[in-house]
Amino acid sequence: MPEFRVLVFQRKLKKFFSDLVSFILGAQEKFVMRHRILNGTLLAGIIAMGVGLSSEFFREGFEMVGLIALWVAFGFACVFYYLARFQNKFQILILPTFIISSLTSFLQIQYSGGIVSANVMLLAPILVLNMLILGKKYDWLAIVFFVSALFGVNYIQIDHPDWFYDYSTDKARREDFLITGISILFLLGLMLRTLNRSYEDAIGEVSRLKYQQDGDYYLTSLLTRPLSGIRIRSQTVQFQTYIKQKKSFQFKNREYELGGDICVADQIVLRGRSYSVFANGDAMGKSMQGAGGVLVFGTAFRALVERTHREGILSGYYPERWLHTALSDLNDVFEGFDGSMSMSLLLGLVDEETGFLYYINAEHPFPIRYREGKASFLSEEATNFKLGMHKDKARIETCWIRPGDTIIIGSDGRDDLSIGFDAEANRVINVDHTSILFQVEESGGDIESLGQRLQKVGELTDDLSLLSIRFLPGSIGEKKGHEKDLEEPIRLIQKNLHHEALTLLSSYAENHTSDPFVWKLLYRVYRKLEKPAEAARAAENFSNLHPSGLQMIFEGAIQYAKASLIEDAIDMAERLYSRKPEVIPVIKILSRLYKKSKRPEKAEEYQKEIYRLQNGQAKT
Secondary structure (H helix, E strand, C coil): CHHHHHHHHHHHHHHHHHHHHHHHHCCHHHCCHHHHHHHHHHHHHHHHHHHHHHHHHHCCCCCHHHHHHHHHHHHHHHHHHHHHHHCCCCHHHHHHHHHHHHHHHHHHHHHCCCCHHHHHHHHHHHHHHHHHHHCCCCHHHHHHHHHHHHHHHHHHHHHCHHHCCCCCCHHHHHHHHHHHHHHHHHHHHHHHHHHHHHHHHHHHHHHHHHHHHHHHHHHHHHHHHHHCEECCCCCCEEEEEEEECCEEEEECCEEEEECCEEEEEEEEEECCEEEEEEEEEEECCCHHHHHHHHHHHHHHHHHHHHHHHHCHHHHCCCHHHHHHHHHHHHHHHHHCCCCCCCEEEEEEEEECCCCEEEEEEECCCCCEEEECCEEEECCCCCCECCECCCCCCCCCEEEECCCCCEEEEECHHHCCEEEEECCCCCEEECCCCCHHHHHHHHCCCCHHHHHHHHHHHCEECCCEEEEEEEECCCCCCCCCCCHHHHHHHHHHHHCCCHHHHHHHHHHHHHHCCCCHHHHHHHHHHHHHCCCHHHHHHHHHHHHHHCCCCHHHHHHHHHHHHHCCCHHHHHHHHHHHHHHCCCCHHHHHHHHHHHHHCCCHHHHHHHHHHHHHHHHHHHHC
16 A cells, blocks of 8 residues: 555656646647757756855855846846747747857856856856757857857956956855856756757657557558458459558557558459459559548449449440449549549459450559460550549450469559669669569569569569469360361351251250350351341350450441341440440441431541541541
8 A cells, every 4th residue: 555655656746747847848739849948948047047146145256247247147037938938939039048148158257257167167058058049050150159259268368367357265266166067067957958858758749649640540551451352252263462562550569551552353243244353553642642542442443343233234234335434433533633632553354254354554554464484565555544634435455364374463663663872872763664574474473472572673662562363264165166066057058058057056056155156157147147136146145255356246236236226236336446446447337326326426426536537547
C-alpha cells in the first residue's frame, strides 16, 4: 500500500511539473519551437537578473548605475515574457530583445568591474539567445558579434581602465566573479533545458502524428486488401501476382504496405462461355493518394463483376463488347474526379476453354509473352487513354495463349528503377523499357523471382506490381477434325449434295460441339442452301471456338443482316470493328445497319469515321 501511494505521488508530481513547464513555455498543442525557446530564455533571464539584484544588497561596491541597468533589464524581460508567452507577440520582440540584451550586457560590463572572465560569462547566454532568435540562416552574425565584443571589451579594459568602475578589495572582485558566474550558469542551464524540452516535445509530437498516420495507413490497407487478389478457381487458367508497394510502414509491431498498384482476377460467364477477367492497374500518386485510386477502382471493378453475375444483359455480351462496357463504366467513375485521380490499366479476358486472350491497354506498360525461353512484347501500342483522362473507343488486342506460355503484365515500377548515380551524384533512372525482357528471361518467367531480381538490379522508385497468366488445359483437347467422320460430308459438299451433307454434319455437330471445323462446314452448307440465319449462327459458333478467325466474324455479320436479324448483325460487326477499327468495309456495314435500326446518330458517327479514314489514306 505505501508503494502504491508513492507511485501515485510520483505521477502527480510528474504531471504537476509537466503542466508547469507547459504553462511557462506554452502549450504543446500550439507548439512553435522558437517561440518556446524565447519564452524559456526570457524566464531564465528574469530569474538570473533577480539573483543579481538580490546580490547587490549583500556585497561591497554598490553602484547605482549598474543596479538601474539590472532593474531596467529585469522590467523589460518581465514585459517581454508576458507579451511572448500570453499575447503571442513573437515576431515584434525579436529586435528589441536583441538590442536590450546586448545593451544590458555592456552596461553590466562597464559598472560591474574590470573582470573579463565574468564579463565573458555574461555575454555567453546573450550569444545563445541571439543565435536561437536569428535562426540558422543568420546565426553567424551572433557569433561575429560575440567574438568582436569579447576582443573589444578586453582591449578597452586594458587601454581605458578609467572607463570602468573598479572595486577596492579582492573580496569584492571574488564576490563579483562568484555572483556573475552563478547567475550565468543558472541562465545557461535554464536555456539548455528549454531547448531540450522543446526538442522532446517536437519528437513527441512527431511520434504522435506518425502513429496516427500509420493508423490511417493501416485502416486504408484493410479496406484495399479485399478488393485485390485472385478470386478465381479455374481449371485451365492460372494466375499469379506479385506486389511491392513503395510505401511500407509499421503498425503494432507488424509490417504493412500501401500504394496505388492493384492486381485482381475473377470469373464471369458471357453467352454461356466461362471467362477469366483480370486487371492490373496503377493509380496516380503514391501511398494514401494511390491507395485512394485503388479503393475507387477495386470497388467499381467488384460492382461490375457482380452486375455481370446478376444481370442478363451484361452476361449476354460478346467479350469485346463486355470489355468496352467495363472500360466505359470505370472511366465514368474516374472522370468524376475532374482529373485529380487517374489510373493506367490493362484489362482483359481469357477464354477458359480455348486460352484466347482479349485485352485493352489504357496507357499501361506493354504486356510480355514468355515462350520457350524467349520474352517479347505482345504489342507495343497503348490502345486507350488512362482512366479519367479521356473517353475514347478503345481498340481490343487479342492473342492465343499456348500451353507453356506465360503472359506477364506489370506496372511502370518494373521500368522506373534507380540504377546508380552519374558523375555529378545525380540519380540515374532506367529509361530502356526493353530491359525488362532480359530480366524476364533470366527469371524463367516466374514473377516472384522477377520481382526479387528487379530489386537487386536497381532501387524501386515507384510501386511495383506483376501479374502472370498461364493456360493449362486438362488435355491438348479434341482434335479439330475427325477426318474419317467428315470425309463423307466433305465428298457430298464437293458434289453439291448439300442436303445430304447437312444431315451428316448436324449429327456430327451434336456429338462434337467443340470442333470448329464442323461449324465451318455447316456455315458453307447453310449459305449454299440460302439459310442465312442458320449460316450466321454456324459462323458465330466457329468464331467462339476460333476467335482469331476475323473473316468468319465478318461473314456472320453479313448473314445476320440478310436474315434481318439487325441487332445480332450489329453485335458481330462491332466485334470486328473493336479489333480492326481501320477496316472501311466493316464501318460501311455498321453505318448501314444502324440506319436500318433507326439510330441515325450512330450511322452518322460511322460515316464521319469513313470520311476521316479515306482522307487519311489519300494524304499518305
